[in-house]
Amino acid sequence: MEKQNKSLKKGLRFYMHLYRMILIQDLKSKMSYRADFIISTIGMILTNLSGFAAFWILFRNFPSIKGWSYHEILFLYGFSLLAITPVQCFFDNNWSIYRMVYTGDFIKYCFRPVNLFFYFISEVFDIKGVGQFIFGVGVLAYAWNKLRIPCTPIYLFVLLMSVLSASLFMISLMNLAAATGFWIMGSAYVMIFAFKFKDYARYPITIFNPVFRFIFTFIIPIAFVAYYPSLFLVRADEVPLLTYLSPILGIMFFYLSYKVWMKGAMSYSGTGS
Amino acid sequence: MESVIKIEHINKEFKILKKREGLKGSIKDLFSRDYSTLKAVNDISMEIMPGEMVGYLGPNGAGKSTTIKMMTGILKPTSGKIIVNGKVPYTNRTQNAEDIGVVFGQRTQLWWALPVIESFNILKEIYRIDKKTYQDNLEYFDALIGAGELYQKTVRQMSLGQRTLCDILASFLHNPSVVFLDEPTIGLDVSMKSKIRELIRALNKEKGTTVILTTHDMGDVDALCSRIVIIDKGKMIYDNSIEKLRSFFGDYRTVKLKFNKKEEVMQTEALEKEAEDLQSFLKSQFKGAKSLSASVDDKWISVLLKEDEVHMMKVINCIQEKKKIRDMTLEEISTESVIKKIYEGDIQ
Structure with a gap:
């Protein structure tokens, strides 16, 4: 009976405390592979710089795309970098599912009295994402200034909320892609494919043809990774309903992806030994 | 006292896809899924x-x-x-x-x-x-x-x-x-x-x-x-x-023998042949002993016998008359060979 009560009390505080603890330990161990840490950080910066260079060259030649100015698109670009930071920093372990399922190592996560999704995801904090975050903040601040968006606490709060809900879409998309690893062998390709979509996320949805517009809104909802949530700030006069709904939709999508992920993980029973 | 683990009549079945051979078979597998059940437990x-x-x-x-x-x-x-x-x-x-x-x-x-x-x-x-x-x-x-x-x-x-x-x-x-x-x-x-x-x-x-x-x-x-x-x-x-x-296996004895120096360098097949010969020889000498057998065990020829069927000394004497024994050890049956016997279905 005593044990029963104990397990009921495993609430948010328990998980927050545990997460902080695992995070600190993970960072400590990251530091112990110093060369790996430095090289991957440099790699991340170079990747971002080259992405930005391509973007810049594009706008040297076209001053605007479908009525979107250079600075507006730059805003979306910075916004999308912020929105994909959480998936990179906190959900990076999703990339190892297919390997762990294949080798049978995933089974070690199945014997702990904590939420399986939490336990698996908490194990890795990917520090490379931080470089991208800083880069994103710089780009966003520059565009913010050029677009003359007021810099008041309310606007910053709106920014925070919209970045958070935008990030949920990318997290959920990657959760779903990773969860395929519980059923199929080639899920690494599914993940790479899904992650590629982040490159489309940084453009306004209006530049695509109606078919893709529909797909990117309702099927693979990457339009929510930057376009819809950021409309609040960039074009406050033409905010569609979907923008208001994006936090709710984000939470729903995340919940769905979590359920699918858990279903896959619970059906996992390891390899022979 | 209450038990920690209690298992009652559990079964576990797995569905296994029957795979056909060759490329043609693989393509067929894509369209018709033919399962068989495996009773793992x-x-x-x-x-x-x-x-x-x-x-x-x-x-x-x-x-x-x-x-x-x-x-x-x-x-x-x-x-x-x-x-x-x-x-x-x-x-x-x-x-x-x-x-x-x-x-x-x-x-x-x-x-x-x-x-x-x-x-x-x-x-x-x-x-x-x-x-x-x-x-x-x-x-x-x-x-x-x-x-x-x-x-x-x-x-x-x-x-x-x-x-x-x-x-x-x-x-x-x-x-x-x-x-x-x-x-x-x-x-x-x-x-x-x-x-x-x-x-x-x-x-x-x-x-x-x-x-x-x-x-x-x-x-x-x-x-x-x-x-x-x-x-x-x-x-x-x-x-x-x-x-x-x-x-249950207490009556079993293992006698390990070496006859000449050649065992150290002999091929496994030749050794097995020798064990086989020894087994048929012993079987002909002791007709009633069902458990009597000889096998190769890491360069030794190992004779397994059951004391209540035939006495160990009799067997050793009999072998000695036929061949010169250079080296010998006696062992009780190990758990390992008991388990092996059970796996092989020798006892129920």
Whole structure:
């Protein structure tokens, strides 16, 4: 009976405390592979710089795309970098599912009295994402200034909320892609494919043809990774309903992806030994 | 006393896709899925009492891991009932995990890049072990096998033996009522094996933890288990004390012989031929002795006989008259050959 009560009390505080603890330990161990840490950080910066260079060259030649100015698109670009930071920093372990399922190592996560999704995801904090975050903040601040968006606490709060809900879409998309690893062998390709979509996320949805517009809104909802949530700030006069709904939709999508992920993980029973 | 684990008539079936051969067959497989059922576990029942140490044996693919997975809640039995610590493991896996410890093969459950003590600290939080119990356990482990010097080492720097040792300690850290050890001594050297056996025995005795041990190493069984359960092809074929098994085979004797110097350099086939000849010769001499057999055992020719059928001295005399014996040892039947005999279906 005593044990029963104990397990009921495993609430948010328990998980927050545990997460902080695992995070600190993970960072400590990251530091112990110093060369790996430095090289991957440099790699991340170079990747971002080259992405930005391509973007810049594009706008040297076209001053605007479908009525979107250079600075507006730059805003979306910075916004999308912020929105994909959480998936990179906190959900990076999703990339190892297919390997762990294949080798049978995933089974070690199945014997702990904590939420399986939490336990698996908490194990890795990917520090490379931080470089991208800083880069994103710089780009966003520059565009913010050029677009003359007021810099008041309310606007910053709106920014925070919209970045958070935008990030949920990318997290959920990657959760779903990773969860395929519980059923199929080639899920690494599914993940790479899904992650590629982040490159489309940084453009306004209006530049695509109606078919893709529909797909990117309702099927693979990457339009929510930057376009819809950021409309609040960039074009406050033409905010569609979907923008208001994006936090709710984000939470729903995340919940769905979590359920699918858990279903896959619970059906996992390891390899022979 | 109430049992820790109670299993009643469990079955586990797996659906397996029948694969056709060749490329054509593979393409056909894409369209028509033809399943066959494999009974991995077939009507197994057992009851395990607190503090017992049970050796769970069987050849590869017998269904050992499947049973363990059902007891830990990873797999759901197709039919039958399992109760572990008064709970059904698969309906509430997370809760069941509070009170069990698992070491699965060579897969470490510790954080690869962290010092062991940090892994233990995280486990302390996960299992909400109170401070005193935690400290007591750490000191106890240190007193037991000098684990203290391993605490600051990171897991990736450890030898396989040290890692296994730490994994076992980690599985006992929260004082679980049952610990499942799946082949804990696989791939370890002799001294590490005995160290790990010592550790398991001490933990079982002093903490009263129930231990379920699967292994292929009969040394583990001899050193640790008083009760053994043997399964083969999903069916339970033995469940009783190890003494009983030995006494059943108590009349068996093994005589190992070497006839001339050539054995050291002879091909295995030639040796086997020689053993075969010896066996047919002995069979013709002692007509009533059904169990009498000869086989090759690591450059020795080993003769197995049963004392109540024919006396050992008679057999040795008989052989000596035919050939010159250069070297000889006598052995009681080992657990290993008993198990082997059971696997091979020699007794029911």
